Amino acid sequence: MxxxxxxxxxxxxxxxxxxxxxxxxxxxxxxxxxxxxxxxxxxxxxxxxxxxxxxxxxxxxxxxxxxxxxxxxxxxxxxxxxxxxxxxxxxxxxxxxxxxxxxxxxxxxxxxxxxxxxxxxxxxxxxxxxxxxxxxxxxxxxxxxxxxxxxxxxxxxxxxxxxxxxxxxxxxxxxxxxxxxxxxxxxxxxxxxxxxxxxxxxxxLEPYIERKLFSVNTGHATVAYTGEYLGYKTIGDAIADEKVLKQVKGALKETGDLLIHKWNFDPAEHKAYQDKILSRFENKYISDDILRVGRTPIRKLGFDERFIRPIRELKERSLDYSVLLDTVGMILTFDEEKDSESVELQKMLKEDKAIDVIKKVTGLKDEDLVNEILASYEAKINK
Ligand SMILES: NC(=O)C1=CN([C@@H]2O[C@H](COP(=O)(O)OP(=O)(O)OC[C@H]3O[C@@H](n4cnc5c(N)ncnc54)[C@H](O)[C@@H]3O)[C@@H](O)[C@H]2O)C=CC1
Ligand SMILES: O=P(O)(O)OC[C@H]1O[C@](O)(CO)[C@@H](O)[C@@H]1O
Missing domain, CATH: 3.40.50.720 (NAD(P)-binding Rossmann-like Domain)
Known part of the structure; x- marks a missing residue:
């Protein structure tokens, strides 16, 4: 064959x-x-x-x-x-x-x-x-x-x-x-x-792809964007910082709440799945650049992608999404000259109103959520 x-x-x-x-x-x-x-x-x-x-x-x-x-x-x-x-x-x-x-x-x-x-x-x-x-x-x-x-x-x-x-x-x-x-x-x-x-x-496949995308990929991307925001270059260095570890654990707690609520995953099994993921991010035999894991931030801010979709669905269920929202603020600051989407995103944010850029890249129509993202972004750039 x-x-x-x-x-x-x-x-x-x-x-x-x-x-x-x-x-x-x-x-x-x-x-x-x-x-x-x-x-x-x-x-x-x-x-x-x-x-x-x-x-x-x-x-x-x-x-x-x-x-x-x-x-x-x-x-x-x-x-x-x-x-x-x-x-x-x-x-x-x-x-x-x-x-x-x-x-x-x-x-x-x-x-x-x-x-x-x-x-x-x-x-x-x-x-x-x-x-x-x-x-x-x-x-x-x-x-x-x-x-x-x-x-x-x-x-x-x-x-x-x-x-x-x-x-x-x-x-x-x-x-x-x-x-x-x-x-x-x-x-x-x-x-x-x-x-x-x-x-x-x-x-x-839906429960599996959502579990994977909203755990491995949301988690990895959270390490990348938080790490970049704090000045790190590699995933290994970033996750060794307890602030980054706290952020990724917080993001996984939120997506975990959604996945358990939506797909009835067993909470103990899901916790073990998350722990395994964190240990994979910490693998000392791998040197992974933040640039790779954070690549294409416009794609990753998409309506059905690893941040906006769980945020939307958590909001619909009145569940907490504050760590994911905080991370989205950092994604909007991701500034890597070697990544063409990052360059484009920063150019858009310079030339247009941030609120319009947020609407455009996320596809969100929910004005309240757009304003929450704007506030998260402004908190990051004004720090
Ligand atoms: N690297 C990883 O850890 C994982 C990646 N993925 C997914 O796998 C896919 C590929 O990712 P990677 O292997 O990391 O990327 P990569 O950049 O290493 O591989 C992509 C390959 O596609 C080729 N390519 C680009 N445009 C092409 C075209 N028009 N025609 C033919 N070939 C073309 C490139 O030359 C390159 O060899 C992505 O969707 C990624 O999200 C999924 C799970 C894990
Ligand atoms: O192109 P993407 O979606 O960022 O793919 C890279 C991602 O794939 C993985 O390597 C494995 O799914 C993630 O850890 C990483 O963030």
Missing amino acids: NAVHFGAGNIGRGFIGETLASNGFDIHFVDVNSTIIDALNDRKEYDIELAAEGKKKIHVSNVDGINNKDNPEKVVSAIENTDMVTTAIGPKILPFIAGLIADGISARKANGNEKTLDVIACENMIGGSQFLKGEVYKHLSDDDKKFADEYIGFPNAAVDRIVPIQHHEDPLAVSVEPFKEWVVDESQMKNPAIKLDTVVYVKD
């Missing part, structure tokens, strides 16, 4: 690649990074190192690379014959690869390939694969849409593994934390016969 995986970056090589390979798949990685693609084609293998005592190595083989900028037709032909498509490319990039996936689906139809296929977006977002489906369908004819409705599934997924930016001489080497969790919505699959070992298949 073989898979086409878009995004040969950190999570692509360091998690999805490992899982597909250990399940016996040959992998065609698709990326625009020619250094990585050339190295994959030269060597057809790479190593993953576990960031833990002993630094165990995992060998991944039977891989190659396709540069979608230079050889889009090779991507289409790989999709035409593949058993699975996955992505780990970033939510904002999905629309740019949708046309290639659509062409691959059209080619399957043209060649009478009626083998069912699942396309799984492994991105940090709610409803990622279904979002990708919407983008792919924009490129399909009505006939091809009917074919896709019958044979192509887009099951949503949640992936969890911390893979920092890599600094190795070998462009393919990747160091990852030992923890990993990949959950797929089984009810949206077209080919449920292909079940990957170590992947968890569930009938309803």
Whole structure:
């Protein structure tokens, strides 16, 4: 069996690649990074190192690379014959690869390939694969849409593994934390016969993706933004400061209250889940930049994202969201010249009224909440 995986970056090589390979798949990685693609084609293998005592190595083989900028037709032909498509490319990039996936689906139809296929977006977002489906369908004819409705599934997924930016001489080497969790919505699959070992298949993904996004991602981002505000550069240094630890514990307490209220998670089990997450952030074998974890602050301030959605839903339930609100004030001060969204956000805040910027980036219509965010931001800049 073989898979086409878009995004040969950190999570692509360091998690999805490992899982597909250990399940016996040959992998065609698709990326625009020619250094990585050339190295994959030269060597057809790479190593993953576990960031833990002993630094165990995992060998991944039977891989190659396709540069979608230079050889889009090779991507289409790989999709035409593949058993699975996955992505780990970033939510904002999905629309740019949708046309290639659509062409691959059209080619399957043209060649009478009626083998069912699942396309799984492994991105940090709610409803990622279904979002990708919407983008792919924009490129399909009505006939091809009917074919896709019958044979192509887009099951949503949640992936969890911390893979920092890599600094190795070998462009393919990747160091990852030992923890990993990949959950797929089984009810949206077209080919449920292909079940990957170590992947968890569930009938309803929503509780899992919300638990992951509002715990791991809200928590990690809280460490990043609080750390940056206090002048730190790495997650490890930031979380060693008790003010940062208090902030992340406070944020997790609030999202935990929401998750327990909304999804009936067992409080003791949820506390153990949170404690595990905090220990993952403190992993001394990983050096993770605040810049990476805090990247794309405009995306992270989105209506359905890791801060605004829990705040909205806590407010609806009259539950406390003061620590999350305080953190949002700090996100608005995130000023990193290497992150284009941070630059854009700071430019908007200089040129426009802060209240308008808040409305624009969060999509909030609730005037009271917008004013609370404004007050939180002003408290941070006037300190
Ligand atoms: N790194 C992590 O710890 C985790 C990341 N994720 C999610 O995984 C996704 C990828 O994140 P990372 O692997 O960290 O990022 P990354 O930047 O390491 O990898 C993304 C890859 O996509 C490639 N790419 C960008 N534009 C492209 C295009 N138009 N066509 C083909 N390839 C393109 C880049 O060259 C890069 O190799 C994101 O959605 C992220 O939220 C999810 C869980 C953990
Ligand atoms: O692009 P995003 O959503 O910030 O993804 C990076 C996030 O992924 C994780 O590494 C694991 O989910 C988080 O710890 C980190 O904050």
